[in-house]
Amino acid sequence: MNPLLATLQPYPFERLRQLFAGVTPPTDRAHISLGIGEPKHATPEFIKRALEKSLDTALSGYPATAGELRMREACAEWLKRRYRIEIAAATQILPVNGSREALFSLAQAVLDPSQAGARVVSPNPFYQIYEGAALLGGAEPYYVANAPENDFTADWKAVPDDIWQKTQLVFVCSPGNPTGKIMPLTEWQTLFELSEKYGFVIASDECYSEIYFRDEPPLGGLEAASLLGYKDFKRLIAFTSLSKRSNVPGLRSGFVAGDAAIIKDFLLYRTYHGCAMSGVVQAASIAAWNDEAHVIENRNLYRTKFAQVTPVLSEVMDVKLPDASFYLWAGVPAAWHNSDTDFARELYAKEHVTVLPGSFIGRTMNGANPGQGRVRMALVAETSECLEAAQRIARFIRSGRSS
Incomplete structure (x- = not known):
């Protein structure tokens, strides 16, 4: 086999699976994933x-x-x-x-x-x-x-x-x-x-x-x-x-x-x-x-979604409306001591919501990983589902971190 295959890092979603191993999320609420950037709006x-x-x-x-x-x-x-x-x-x-x-x-x-x-x-x-x-x-x-x-x-x-x-x-x-x-x-x-x-x-x-x-x-x-x-x-x-x-x-x-x-x-x-x-x-x-009509319609759906979701999260996290794309790049609150992995694991365990730790998509250079302390949220699902996820995240943060 090509020896260069051994140089590849585990893919972020494999690392996420490992991070959640052994965690049993609550069963009284549906799982909402903001982890994968896969478009979910209807195909024209x-x-x-x-x-x-x-x-x-x-x-x-x-x-x-x-x-x-x-x-x-x-x-x-x-x-x-x-x-x-x-x-x-x-x-x-x-x-x-x-x-x-x-x-x-x-x-x-x-x-x-x-x-x-x-x-x-x-x-x-x-x-x-x-x-x-x-x-x-x-x-x-x-x-x-x-x-x-x-x-x-x-x-x-x-x-x-x-x-x-x-x-x-x-x-x-x-x-x-x-x-x-x-x-x-x-x-x-x-x-x-x-x-x-x-x-x-x-x-x-x-x-x-x-x-x-x-x-x-x-x-x-x-x-x-x-x-x-x-x-x-x-x-x-x-x-x-x-x-x-x-x-x-x-x-x-x-x-x-x-x-x-x-x-x-x-x-x-x-x-x-x-x-x-x-x-x-x-x-x-x-x-x-x-055709551009469907593109404009799609863009407007994202604009409406982000306009509703971003304010909910900005009250509890360091996050703002991006220039473009369908991601929010949010800083984890101080209670998690810059650990994006702890934040993601505990959020999944308590609210059944998946976000992607920023350190999984960054690399350490000169002693620092610029993704550490942040999480990526893909707002690709319907507005109601993304808003529900944001409300769960806000509730999770406001409830405080268990010692």
Whole structure:
């Protein structure tokens, strides 16, 4: 077996299962999970109909790895509408089976294992696929803290020069998971300048881009590049997904877009990797990318939900409305002495509510884990269920901690 498999950390939800081992929650109330970021709003009917309509023709042949041209054109037109950029459907876009597999596989295509000491830089806390992709690609992760004292933004300029010199790939996530922060244009400029200087590729994970709470939609990586004059998107690949935008996590559909040279090599990799998108999925995806009404409706559902839930929790925790995404990134009260794991375990034991300890999605650097002392709450269920969870959490905190 590949010895690099032994370098992988236990996945956060496996750690959560172990944390709750031996705990018997109360049976007089239903379990409410805020732990997993899996969209729960209803899938739009027109997407289902598009999928059903394609069944008679789309299953009778192998799909091309590059995807149908009309699929890539739908993605390109969406990018043009959303970010006001120019991009070539034929050479700068590839459909992928959800952003998760593409984030992982891009690293395998980009990383050069012949270069000793290769580094992959990522925010911290982070989506665990970034770390796994780096490790199985033969690189060593380097984590840049998104700490509260820096308003949950990464200080890229603090990364030592000797790390940048070995860096081949940088993962960014905007809007952020778990922080909900949006990267401003100035931060993008810093990254682009560093990429020019050191030659690393930027992988921009933008799967939460359509769930936001301000009037202005989040800035995207391709949009930032265009605004700053990097119109060829050199060394930049953006990842976009339908899962959160259109409530189709089971469809496994997204696309990557950016640097044509990287897209060309990534297509070669994917041809051998065997991950072409089914024609049935493409048909449903085209329908989804061509419609914005359902996206607005979905966003409004989240806005209503967060407007009701956030005030309940802000009375008892350090938490505020994020810029975007469907997470609340909350500090645990002082009575738990900065232990997010104790808080999560005791909450589950007393109120049958699951939250994800922040330390499970962070790594310790320089003696500190920036996720410690915080918990991630995914407000993905119906508003009534999320509000019930918030009320239970508030009751739990107000009741005080047992000695």
